[in-house]
Amino acid sequence: MDLAPASRRRRRPHRRCAGGQLHFLHPGMQPTCKPPQKQQQSKPQRAIPLSEELKLQRKYSSYNLPPGSLGFPFIGQSISLLRALRSNTDYQWYQDRIKKYGPVSKMSVFGSPTVLMAGPAANHFVFSNRDLIFTQTKAINVLIGRSIMTLSGDELKQVRSALQGYLSPEMVTKYIWKMDEEVRKHIDLNWVGHQTVKVAPLAKRLTFNIISSVMFGQGVGPFKEALATDFEELVRAALSIPVNIPFTKFNKGLSASRRIRKLLRRIAHEREAAFQQGRCGSADDFFTYMLALRSEGTHSLTVEDIVDNAILLLIAGYETSSVLITFLLRQLANEPDILDKITVEQEEIARNKGPNDPLTWNDVSRMKYTWKVAMETLRTVPALLGSFRTTTKDIEYRGYHIPKGWQVFTAQIVTHLDANFFDDPSKFDPSRFDEMSSIPPYCFVPFGGGPRMCPGNEFARTETLVAMHYLVRQFRWKLCCKEEGYRKDATPVPVLGLPIELETRSPPDYAHA
Numbered sequence: 001m002d003l004a005p006a007s008r009r010r011r012r013p014h015r016r017c018a019g020g021q022l023h024f025l026h027p028g029m030q031p032t033c034k035p036p037q038k039q040q041q042s043k044p045q046r047a048i049p050l051s052e053e054l055k056l057q058r059k060y061s062s063y064n065l066p067p068g069s070l071g072f073p074f075i076g077q078s079i080s081l082l083r084a085l086r087s088n089t090d091y092q093w094y095q096d097r098i099k100k101y102g103p104v105s106k107m108s109v110f111g112s113p114t115v116l117m118a119g120p121a122a123n124h125f126v127f128s129n130r131d132l133i134f135t136q137t138k139a140i141n142v143l144i145g146r147s148i149m150t151l152s153g154d155e156l157k158q159v160r161s162a163l164q165g166y167l168s169p170e171m172v173t174k175y176i177w178k179m180d181e182e183v184r185k186h187i188d189l190n191w192v193g194h195q196t197v198k199v200a201p202l203a204k205r206l207t208f209n210i211i212s213s214v215m216f217g218q219g220v221g222p223f224k225e226a227l228a229t230d231f232e233e234l235v236r237a238a239l240s241i242p243v244n245i246p247f248t249k250f251n252k253g254l255s256a257s258r259r260i261r262k263l264l265r266r267i268a269h270e271r272e273a274a275f276q277q278g279r280c281g282s283a284d285d286f287f288t289y290m291l292a293l294r295s296e297g298t299h300s301l302t303v304e305d306i307v308d309n310a311i312l313l314l315i316a317g318y319e320t321s322s323v324l325i326t327f328l329l330r331q332l333a334n335e336p337d338i339l340d341k342i343t344v345e346q347e348e349i350a351r352n353k354g355p356n357d358p359l360t361w362n363d364v365s366r367m368k369y370t371w372k373v374a375m376e377t378l379r380t381v382p383a384l385l386g387s388f389r390t391t392t393k394d395i396e397y398r399g400y401h402i403p404k405g406w407q408v409f410t411a412q413i414v415t416h417l418d419a420n421f422f423d424d425p426s427k428f429d430p431s432r433f434d435e436m437s438s439i440p441p442y443c444f445v446p447f448g449g450g451p452r453m454c455p456g457n458e459f460a461r462t463e464t465l466v467a468m469h470y471l472v473r474q475f476r477w478k479l480c481c482k483e484e485g486y487r488k489d490a491t492p493v494p495v496l497g498l499p500i501e502l503e504t505r506s507p508p509d510y511a512h513a
């Protein structure tokens with residue numbers, strides 16, 4: 001079976017199905033949860049057939065496994081967790097488990113024995129333990145190839161440092177004008193003159209356009225539409241069962257992956273030639289940046305590897321940021337006072353600029369209040385569920401043994417909504433970020449933490465603030481369906497896509513020239 005171009009080339013580090021998106025895609029911590037107590041280990045449910053459970057008990061007879069049950073073979077707790085995510089009751093689901101078993105419990109999700117860990121100390125452990133690696137779905141491995149997510153050792157260090165460099169504030173300063181240009185174009189085309197718009201798909205389109213314009217420059221111009229559709233297909237397939245039968249999601253994803261790869265490979269080779277002839281500089285696009293680093297000996301990635309990482313970066317970047325923009329707009333529809341304060345901040349920044357001057361890094365650095373509102377949005381609706389890892393050897397956490405090959409999982413929402421760390425946690429209150437130092441480490445983790453913390457956080461902050469600058473100055477909006485809820489798939493999605501009624505606020509004197 002021809003799975004994918006990437007699959008022919010390389011070994012896969014591991015192929016456990018985690019059933020999630022990029023599960024992708026902070027020190028001196030004292031554990032805040034109580035130590036494990038015998039009475040917390042309530043009677044294990046006898047859902048798993050006796051022989052299986054006996055096998056397991058025999059295999060790990062000398063282990064002190066965490067309390068909890070692995071449930072039915074293969075299914076385990078997957079269905080009940082998925083149901084909780086879909087109905088947006090996952091916080092309660094985690095709380096029920098924590099109440100029953102304590103902050104460390106075993107279960108089985110998405111085909112693997114998994115240890116759920118709760119609390120800031122658990123976050124710290126998962127983010128920084130060297131014996132844990134990113135959990136990957138087989139589908140993601142096949143579709144995306146040998147990206148940073150699958151690397152280890154020196155290769156991982158090299159790629160991580162290259163990607164971090166490309167997404168660093170110094171680089172964002174150089175390409176922020178492209179974000180500005182894409183936001184203005186997007187608003188002119190999709191928002192101006194419309195009475196209602198659907199925010200979720202538009203935000204996705206906007207963040208896709210921004211990241212593809214920053215990473216590939218004009219190279220994808222004529223192919224942008226097709227590329228966006230192919231990426232949608234790829235993301236859908238990343239969550240599917242990896243069986244290559246015609247017309248399945250996975251099969252369509254494979255075809256999309258081949259088309260994306262073909263286009264990006266061509267652009268990469270063109271850039272390689274231009275770079276060798278001194279016709280482009282390292283800040284021009286992602287490929288030239290990576291080729292320039294290679295020529296300095298910083299890494300030794302092939303063009304094929306660079307293409308794999310470009311695909312990963314694009315996927316990691318656009319889905320998550322679009323969730324943040326969508327939920328910011330959703331929140332602001334119900335918070336006129338907060339919206340007014342944001343508008344004042346943005347008008348102040350606009351006052352000293354010409355109508356067509358793009359926003360600069362300095363401008364964005366002054367959008368402090370707007371970013372607090374964005375952080376509060378990420379606290380209450382994290383763009384990613386949390387972090388999944390897989391153990392590379394038997395490990396120990398708080399006296400419990402976790403066997404090699406098991407998954408560990410921490411959910412962001414568990415600390416984000418914990419009243420021990422955030423007063424009145426269900427209240428939307430951006431002022432809690434006035435003093436960042438008042439938030440204990442590893443409690444607010446929308447971008448993860450430790451050595452694998454999101455390298456795209458500055459990129460995400462900048463594009464979100466640029467988008468908010470133009471949207472809040474130009475429009476006011478109301479939710480078409482006041483009670484519209486949201487479900488969590490790989491990322492949170494408003495059930496109807498968040499249709500809003502738009503009202504134009506002021507003459508668009510800063511619209512795209």
Ligand code: HEM
Nearest residue numbers: 023024025316317320321383387446447448452454456460
């Ligand atoms: C609001 C927007 C974003 C959020 C909330 C977010 C969140 C995260 C989180 C939580 C992780 C770590 C997951 C883990 O530890 O399991 C992560 C990793 C990652 N993110 Fe982001 N992210 C965002 C935007 C971006 C953007 C814009 C980019 C790129 C342009 C990006 C690129 C990456 C990459 C490459 C990784 C993997 C890092 C590694 O493997 O070491 N992210 N992200």
